[in-house]
Amino acid sequence: MEIPSIAIIEDDDKIRHYLTEQIHLAINVAELRTFKTAETALKELTATPCTIALFDIQLPGMNGIECIKRLKMVHPKMQMMVLTVHDNNDHIFDALKAGAVSYLLKTTPSEKIIEAIQEVNNGGSPISSQIARKVIEAFSIKQKTNDSFQELSKREQEILELLSKGFRYKEIAAKIFISIETVRTHIRNIYEKLQVNSRIEALKKTGFL
Numbered sequence: 001m002e003i004p005s006i007a008i009i010e011d012d013d014k015i016r017h018y019l020t021e022q023i024h025l026a027i028n029v030a031e032l033r034t035f036k037t038a039e040t041a042l043k044e045l046t047a048t049p050c051t052i053a054l055f056d057i058q059l060p061g062m063n064g065i066e067c068i069k070r071l072k073m074v075h076p077k078m079q080m081m082v083l084t085v086h087d088n089n090d091h092i093f094d095a096l097k098a099g100a101v102s103y104l105l106k107t108t109p110s111e112k113i114i115e116a117i118q119e120v121n122n123g124g125s126p127i128s129s130q131i132a133r134k135v136i137e138a139f140s141i142k143q144k145t146n147d148s149f150q151e152l153s154k155r156e157q158e159i160l161e162l163l164s165k166g167f168r169y170k171e172i173a174a175k176i177f178i179s180i181e182t183v184r185t186h187i188r189n190i191y192e193k194l195q196v197n198s199r200i201e202a203l204k205k206t207g208f209l
Helices: 013-026 038-047 064-074 089-098 110-121 129-144 154-164 169-175 180-194 199-206
Strands: 003-009 029-035 052-055 079-084 100-105
Touching (some): 003 013, 003 038, 003 110, 013 029, 013 110, 038 064, 052 110, 064 079, 064 089, 079 089, 079 110, 089 100, 089 129, 089 154, 100 129, 154 169, 154 180, 154 199, 180 199
Parallel strands (some): 003 029
16 A cells, blocks of 8 residues: 655654665655654645654754644644654653654664554554553553642652652653753652652652552
8 A cells, every 4th residue: 555645754864764764665655755853844744744744752943742733733634653762651641642643662673663654554553562551551540549649740740650669869860861850859849739748658648559
């Protein structure tokens, strides 16, 4: 089956060229367009939409999620895919809410990325297994936790969830790509919102313990 047009939005030259090569080898695509920035992609794809767009999230200037959101408003039938290194809950849910139908990690083998593009073209919504697990865990946590937990921001919820699993501040910082000082700031805000003074009290109040 031929796919009329595919766009790749990726600022890393090696990754962009590699994806272009793999798609040309494995998929019968009439037109393949590439963009290094979200701003250029937004302008060009607004004027001439594609069938499937494959987005990185971390781009110079506007990020991929914002670009997906804006394009979906003008071209709701365009199929948006994410291919990224980011596996934290904020990015996953923000991308899905923006209109992405697929979320893959860059560790995904090339043949699986090709399969995912074909699956999206056939109406599917493929996501990496690690991402599927995170989505399931997020819904499970929402069921287990209480109103106090729901009052926290998504980032605060994510940090509290990692605390509940025994991660240290340094590990949390590395896992969600923020500084240790930012982790400490979020935890201070969590304690203030929950009116508690320790991790154990915070976990008890939000239903983790």
